[in-house]
Amino acid sequence: MNLTLEEIQNFKGKYPKQIWSLFFSEMWERFCFYGMRGMLVFFMISQLKFGDEQANLQYGATQAFVYAFTFVGGLFADKILGFRRSLFWGGILMIIGSLILAANPHDYFFLGISFTVVGTGFFKPNISTMVGKLYKPNDTRTDAGFSLFYxxxxLGALLGGYLCIAIGKGEMFSHLIPESKRWNVAFGLAAIVMVVSLINFIFTQRSLGPIGLAPQKINKDGSFSPLEKWKEYGVYTLSLIFIPLIMIMVSVPQYTDYFMWTVGPLTLLYLFYEMTKxxxxERKKLWAALIFIIFSILFWGIYEQSGGSLSIFAANNLNKDLFGLDPNGVNxxxxxxxxxxxxxxxGLLWIWLSKKKLEPNTxxxxxxxxxxxxxxxxILFGTKFFANLQGIxxxxxxxxxxLVITFGELCLSPIGLSIMTKLSTEKLQGMMMGMWFLASAYGQYVAGQIGAGLAKVKSGATNHDALITYTDGYKQLGLYALIAGVILILISPFVKKLMQGVK
Incomplete structure (x- = not known):
C-alpha cells in the first residue's frame, strides 16, 4: 500500500487509521517495559538481597539509562536508521534482554537489564515520532491522538505492571508455576509480548507510506540516494558495544552520577549549536521546548517514586483492603x-473547552x-493517619x-509528547523527542536519589517509624510540586510568546 504522506494526513474523522496499529505495537512494548520496571526494586531486595537504599539507587540508575539512551536512539534514527529500522532493532535487543533474564535472572540480572536499556532507547522515541507524523502541522486533533496513544x-502498563510482579511474588498462578521458576516466568512473559509487538509492527509498515523510512543523502546534482550500508551496520555494532558499558554503569551507581553530570551539559551544548542553524x-520555539523539558525533570523525579520508594512502601506498609489485591501490583x-x-x-474535555474558548494553554x-x-x-502523606501500630x-x-496523581500525569505527559513534535524543526524531531525522554532520564535519576534518601531509616527503627519517614518525605515532595505548578502558571504568558502560535 504505497500511500503518500498527504494521503495519510488527509484522514477523515478524529483519528488516522494507522494510529491503531502503532497503538498495539506500543502497548505490548510498554507491557514489557512496565512489567520489568515493576519487578526491579522488589526483585533486588527479595532475591538479590540489596538494601532498600541500594535498591533505590540501582533503580534510579537503570531507569535513567533507559531514558538517556532514547536520546541516542532518536539521534541515530534521525541521521542513519530511520524510525522503522531503529524501532525493529530496539525490539530485538529487548527480546534478547528479557530472554536472558528469563533464563537466569539471579546471575545475569545486569546483563539482561543492559540489553533492555539499549533496546528501549532505540524503540521508544521513534514510535512516538511516527505518531506525530500522521498529522499535519497545527492539526487540532493531534492532542486527542496522542491522548489515545497514551x-x-x-493498557500495556496496566497488564504488565500487575501481571509480572504478581507472578514473580506468587500472588498469581502459584499453583501452576513452581516457586523456583516464578521469576523466570515473569521475565519470560515480557519477552513473549515483545515478539507480539514486533510482529504487529511488520504488518503496520504497509500503511505508513514514507513515514519512518531511513534518511537519504543529497547528491551534488540534487538527486537522492540511500546512505552507505556501513553506516547502518556501524550503528548496530556500536549499540552492541554499548551493552557491556551500560552493564558496568548500571551495576555501579557512582558511575551513573558521573554520566548524568556529563551528558546533560553536552546535550545542551549540542542543542545550542543546532539552534544557531x-x-x-524556530529558535524561540526550541527555547519554549527547553522550558517544558526542564520542568519535566522535576515532575518525573517526584512522580517516579512509584517504581522506587513507593514499591518498598507498598510491600511493607500497605494492607489488602482493596478487593484483596496485591499492594505492589496496585502501585x-x-x-x-x-x-x-x-x-x-x-482528551474530549480539552476539545470541549477549546470550542468554548476556555481551554488552558499548554x-x-x-x-x-x-x-x-x-x-x-x-494524600500519600495522609495515609499515616490511617495506620495501625504495626505501620500498616x-x-x-x-x-x-x-487517582489524583493520574490527573496530573494526564495534564503533562501526553501533551508533552505532542508539544515536542510541534515545537521541533523538521530535522530535529527525533533529537527533540530524545531530549524529552532524556529529561525523563534525569527525572528517574533524581527519583532514585530521592528514594534512597527516604530509605535512610534509622537503625533499629520499627515499621511504623519507617512509615512516618516515608510519609513525611511525600509531604515535602507535594510542597515542591505545588510551588512548581504556581511558577509555571505565572510564566505562561512569556512561554506562550516563545511558542509562536503553537497550541
Whole structure:
C-alpha cells in the first residue's frame, strides 16, 4: 500500500487509521517495559538481597539509562536508521534482554537489564515520532491522538505492571508455576509480548507510506540516494558495544552520577549549536521546548517514586483492603488503570473547552499537572493517619492518591509528547523527542536519589517509624510540586510568546 504522506494526513474523522496499529505495537512494548520496571526494586531486595537504599539507587540508575539512551536512539534514527529500522532493532535487543533474564535472572540480572536499556532507547522515541507524523502541522486533533496513544501505553502498563510482579511474588498462578521458576516466568512473559509487538509492527509498515523510512543523502546534482550500508551496520555494532558499558554503569551507581553530570551539559551544548542553524522563530520555539523539558525533570523525579520508594512502601506498609489485591501490583498498575478510563475523557474535555474558548494553554496544563501531583502526594502523606501500630495503612487511601496523581500525569505527559513534535524543526524531531525522554532520564535519576534518601531509616527503627519517614518525605515532595505548578502558571504568558502560535 504505497500511500503518500498527504494521503495519510488527509484522514477523515478524529483519528488516522494507522494510529491503531502503532497503538498495539506500543502497548505490548510498554507491557514489557512496565512489567520489568515493576519487578526491579522488589526483585533486588527479595532475591538479590540489596538494601532498600541500594535498591533505590540501582533503580534510579537503570531507569535513567533507559531514558538517556532514547536520546541516542532518536539521534541515530534521525541521521542513519530511520524510525522503522531503529524501532525493529530496539525490539530485538529487548527480546534478547528479557530472554536472558528469563533464563537466569539471579546471575545475569545486569546483563539482561543492559540489553533492555539499549533496546528501549532505540524503540521508544521513534514510535512516538511516527505518531506525530500522521498529522499535519497545527492539526487540532493531534492532542486527542496522542491522548489515545497514551491510553495504549497505559493498557500495556496496566497488564504488565500487575501481571509480572504478581507472578514473580506468587500472588498469581502459584499453583501452576513452581516457586523456583516464578521469576523466570515473569521475565519470560515480557519477552513473549515483545515478539507480539514486533510482529504487529511488520504488518503496520504497509500503511505508513514514507513515514519512518531511513534518511537519504543529497547528491551534488540534487538527486537522492540511500546512505552507505556501513553506516547502518556501524550503528548496530556500536549499540552492541554499548551493552557491556551500560552493564558496568548500571551495576555501579557512582558511575551513573558521573554520566548524568556529563551528558546533560553536552546535550545542551549540542542543542545550542543546532539552534544557531535555524531561523529566529524556530529558535524561540526550541527555547519554549527547553522550558517544558526542564520542568519535566522535576515532575518525573517526584512522580517516579512509584517504581522506587513507593514499591518498598507498598510491600511493607500497605494492607489488602482493596478487593484483596496485591499492594505492589496496585502501585505498579493503578495509575495505568485510571489513565485508560480518564485519557479519552480528558482528551474530549480539552476539545470541549477549546470550542468554548476556555481551554488552558499548554504551559498552564503543565502547571495543573504539578498541582495535581502535589495534591496526590499530600494524600500519600495522609495515609499515616490511617495506620495501625504495626505501620500498616490503607491501600484504599493509597489508591485515591494514585487517582489524583493520574490527573496530573494526564495534564503533562501526553501533551508533552505532542508539544515536542510541534515545537521541533523538521530535522530535529527525533533529537527533540530524545531530549524529552532524556529529561525523563534525569527525572528517574533524581527519583532514585530521592528514594534512597527516604530509605535512610534509622537503625533499629520499627515499621511504623519507617512509615512516618516515608510519609513525611511525600509531604515535602507535594510542597515542591505545588510551588512548581504556581511558577509555571505565572510564566505562561512569556512561554506562550516563545511558542509562536503553537497550541
Amino acid at each position: 491510553a495504549g501505553i497505559n 535555524v531561523t529566529a522563530p 505498579n498498575s493503578g495509575g495505568a488503570f485510571f489513565i485508560i478510563f480518564l485519557a479519552p475523557l480528558v 504551559i498552564n496544563k503543565f502547571g495543573l499537572g504539578f498541582i495535581f501531583l502535589g495534591l496526590g502526594y499530600y 495503612t490503607s491501600l484504599n487511601i493509597f489508591t485515591i492518591a494514585l
